[in-house]
Amino acid sequence: MENELSGRRLWQVAGAIRDRLHAVRLSRFHKAQGQIQGLASDLAELESVRRKLSLCVARSWTAAAGSLMDEAARLFRSLNFTSKDAELGLNKPEVAIPNVRDVLEELLQAEEEFEGLRYYPEDQILAIVTDTIELEGIYLGDFEVQLHIAALGDPSFRSLYRVVALDPHPSVRNEAVTHPHVSEERLCAGDAGAAIDTALAGGRICDFFILVRSVLTNYNRDSAYVTLEDWDGAACHDCGSVMGEDDTYYCTSCDNDFCGECSSCCSRCDETTCLGCLETCPVCEDSVCSGCMTRCPECGERLCRRCREEARCPCLNEEPETQEEEKHDADTSGIEDASERGEADGTGGTRDPDEAATPVAAQAAEEGAGEDRASVHTDGLGETALLP
Secondary structure (H helix, E strand, O other): OOOEOOOHHHHHHHHHHHHHHHHHHHHHHHHHHHHHHHHHHHHHHHHHHHHHHHHHHHHOOHHHHHHHHHHHHHHHHHHHHHHHHHHHHHOOOOOOOOOHHHHHHHHHHHHHHOOOOEEEOOOOEEEEEOOOEEEOOEEEEOEEEEEEHHHOOOOOOOOOEEEEEOOOOOOOOOOOEEEOOEEOOEEOOHHHHHHHHHHHHOOOHHHHHHHHHHHHOOOOHHHOOOOHHHOOOEEOOOOOOEEOHHHOEEOOOOOOEEOHHHEEEOOOOOOEEEHHHOEEOOOOOOEEOHHHEEEOOOOOOEEEHHHHHOOOOHHHHOHHHHHHHHHHHHHHHHHHHHHHHHHHHOOOOOOOHHHHOOHHHHHHHHHHHHHHHHOEEEOOOOEEEOOO
16 A cells, blocks of 8 residues: 555654654753753842841841842742742653664554554554444444654644544434544543553554554443444434334425434324424314425415315404495495485485385475475464364
């Protein structure tokens, strides 16, 4: 393969690892030198405060002596912190730096152990590939363990090594978790973390890869990102909870799987439907799937099919009242027209137009009026009705 190590390239990689470990050791010495220098500076400043304080005490300068006491207290706090930090660094066990041949032997051993090493020169990454991993019947696939040589001893690097799934079978709960102990390609080494760091510090590259593989091929439920019990199954399309086969509900409207809390059924066709696909009929207020909803042909309002078939839309119930109002308006309009005609001919009446249009009725009305006038006698003092 293009990225496989062999011959001269192995020597080059071994030399790069040895140089990096040597640089890490030098950086430790530089750090210790800086800490000692800080302590020496604080001690020199403290000696200066001592001389000034002696002068103030001799001349009874109490105000100046008080300020110097505060300065001395600050220096003691700084000395206490710096000395403890320096002590921890100086007491850290010294790790012997291997020579190039020792590192080369580690690489050859790793190549034999893992049936080949991979090297990516652009990023200075050394890698091995594990066998297919299966834990408690859950297939996880094979992984590539990548060691970033340039990051050895660099605390600012986000991750010195990564675990990349080559045939990903992630958890349905979290796609970033490709292994119970791997999330976003970062390994949770647990108790093996200290041993892994020690192996890298001593240039024991083969031991490093073996330790990482051991973590990948073993399962610790207490330190898992996702437990194997929650690995397989379907994830609810709404809330994301993992469901067993008997707890999965398929929505016929959106073609997704949901848990019991996020699904229901249509009140009309009884089909399983997620809560997001159910609609409330404004007439009967039942929860109905989209397939059982329709529109009123008169007003276009969305309602369920049953309410449409039973003509229960509010716009249909208002139609008889509208016809009655139109009839009442027509009758009122006729009366107003008759009143206007009466005012036009001087009668001032509001007779029924049908009576006014009948000649016989009009003649009878005139004869009746003549008889009434004939039965009245006027004597000059007023009108007096005559008895028959």
